[in-house]
Amino acid sequence: MLTSKEATRGFAAIGSKPRLDMLRVLIRAGPKGLTVGQIQARMGLPASTLAHHLRLLAASGLIVQKRYSRTVVNQAAFRHIKALASYLMEECCLDDEADQLGCFETA
Numbered sequence: 001m002l003t004s005k006e007a008t009r010g011f012a013a014i015g016s017k018p019r020l021d022m023l024r025v026l027i028r029a030g031p032k033g034l035t036v037g038q039i040q041a042r043m044g045l046p047a048s049t050l051a052h053h054l055r056l057l058a059a060s061g062l063i064v065q066k067r068y069s070r071t072v073v074n075q076a077a078f079r080h081i082k083a084l085a086s087y088l089m090e091e092c093c094l095d096d097e098a099d100q101l102g103c104f105e106t107a
Contacts, residue, residue: 006061007087010080013060018045019053023062026076033066033075 002010014020025042026034034042040050054074057063061080066073 001090002083002087007084009060010062010084013056013062016053018043018049019057022050022053023057023076023081026063026074027078027081029076031075031078033064033073035071035073039074 014023022039022043025039029038036047036050036054039045039054040047043050045053054063054065058065058074062077062084064075064077066075
Protein backbone atom coordinates (compact mmCIF):
# COMPACT_ATOMS: atom_id res chain seq x y z
CA MET A 1 0.00 0.00 0.00
CA LEU A 2 1.36 3.40 -0.99
CA THR A 3 1.37 6.44 1.22
CA SER A 4 -0.24 9.59 -0.12
CA LYS A 5 3.24 11.11 -0.49
CA GLU A 6 4.43 8.17 -2.63
CA ALA A 7 1.25 8.33 -4.73
CA THR A 8 1.65 12.08 -5.24
CA ARG A 9 5.25 11.58 -6.39
CA GLY A 10 4.18 8.85 -8.82
CA PHE A 11 1.31 10.84 -10.31
CA ALA A 12 3.51 13.94 -10.61
CA ALA A 13 6.09 11.89 -12.52
CA ILE A 14 3.56 10.80 -15.13
CA GLY A 15 2.02 14.26 -15.28
CA SER A 16 3.79 15.07 -18.53
CA LYS A 17 3.04 13.45 -21.86
CA PRO A 18 6.66 12.43 -22.64
CA ARG A 19 7.05 10.65 -19.28
CA LEU A 20 3.67 8.97 -19.53
CA ASP A 21 4.52 7.82 -23.06
CA MET A 22 7.94 6.62 -21.89
CA LEU A 23 6.42 4.62 -19.06
CA ARG A 24 3.97 3.02 -21.47
CA VAL A 25 6.84 2.09 -23.80
CA LEU A 26 8.60 0.39 -20.89
CA ILE A 27 5.43 -1.37 -19.79
CA ARG A 28 4.97 -2.62 -23.35
CA ALA A 29 8.57 -3.91 -23.36
CA GLY A 30 7.85 -6.15 -20.39
CA PRO A 31 10.21 -7.20 -17.61
CA LYS A 32 13.29 -7.38 -19.84
CA GLY A 33 13.17 -3.59 -20.18
CA LEU A 34 14.93 -1.39 -22.71
CA THR A 35 18.25 0.38 -22.98
CA VAL A 36 18.36 4.15 -23.27
CA GLY A 37 19.19 3.78 -26.97
CA GLN A 38 16.18 1.54 -27.55
CA ILE A 39 13.87 4.00 -25.80
CA GLN A 40 15.36 6.86 -27.81
CA ALA A 41 14.82 4.97 -31.08
CA ARG A 42 11.17 4.30 -30.21
CA MET A 43 10.39 7.81 -28.99
CA GLY A 44 12.67 10.06 -31.01
CA LEU A 45 13.63 12.24 -28.03
CA PRO A 46 17.01 13.95 -27.71
CA ALA A 47 19.38 12.15 -25.33
CA SER A 48 19.43 14.98 -22.75
CA THR A 49 15.63 15.17 -22.64
CA LEU A 50 15.39 11.40 -22.39
CA ALA A 51 17.86 11.31 -19.49
CA HIS A 52 15.89 14.00 -17.65
CA HIS A 53 12.59 12.10 -17.96
CA LEU A 54 14.17 8.75 -17.02
CA ARG A 55 15.68 10.34 -13.90
CA LEU A 56 12.27 11.63 -12.79
CA LEU A 57 10.57 8.29 -13.43
CA ALA A 58 13.29 6.46 -11.50
CA ALA A 59 13.11 8.92 -8.57
CA SER A 60 9.37 8.32 -8.33
CA GLY A 61 9.84 4.55 -8.23
CA LEU A 62 7.95 3.93 -11.48
CA ILE A 63 11.01 2.51 -13.25
CA VAL A 64 14.11 0.63 -12.18
CA GLN A 65 17.45 1.24 -13.82
CA LYS A 66 19.99 -1.59 -13.78
CA ARG A 67 23.56 -1.24 -14.96
CA TYR A 68 25.18 -4.12 -16.81
CA SER A 69 28.76 -3.14 -17.49
CA ARG A 70 28.40 0.00 -19.65
CA THR A 71 24.73 -0.52 -20.48
CA VAL A 72 21.79 0.76 -18.43
CA VAL A 73 18.55 -1.19 -18.77
CA ASN A 74 15.34 0.58 -17.79
CA GLN A 75 12.45 -1.54 -16.58
CA ALA A 76 8.93 -0.66 -15.56
CA ALA A 77 8.42 -1.18 -11.82
CA PHE A 78 5.25 -3.20 -12.31
CA ARG A 79 4.44 -3.67 -8.61
CA HIS A 80 4.76 0.05 -7.97
CA ILE A 81 2.64 0.91 -11.00
CA LYS A 82 -0.06 -1.52 -9.85
CA ALA A 83 0.10 -0.04 -6.35
CA LEU A 84 -0.39 3.43 -7.82
CA ALA A 85 -3.49 2.30 -9.71
CA SER A 86 -4.77 0.52 -6.59
CA TYR A 87 -4.26 3.70 -4.58
CA LEU A 88 -6.88 5.40 -6.76
CA MET A 89 -9.34 2.55 -6.41
CA GLU A 90 -8.88 1.54 -2.77
CA GLU A 91 -11.92 3.49 -1.58
CA CYS A 92 -13.99 2.97 -4.69
CA CYS A 93 -17.73 3.05 -4.00
CA LEU A 94 -17.34 2.87 -0.19
CA ASP A 95 -20.04 5.53 0.21
CA ASP A 96 -22.39 3.69 -2.16
CA GLU A 97 -24.12 1.23 0.16
CA ALA A 98 -26.36 -0.10 -2.62
CA ASP A 99 -23.60 -1.25 -4.97
CA GLN A 100 -20.06 -1.13 -3.67
CA LEU A 101 -18.60 -2.94 -6.68
CA GLY A 102 -20.64 -1.22 -9.38
CA CYS A 103 -17.85 1.19 -10.23
CA PHE A 104 -15.68 -1.68 -11.43
CA GLU A 105 -18.36 -2.79 -13.88
CA THR A 106 -18.79 0.56 -15.63
CA ALA A 107 -16.51 1.95 -18.28
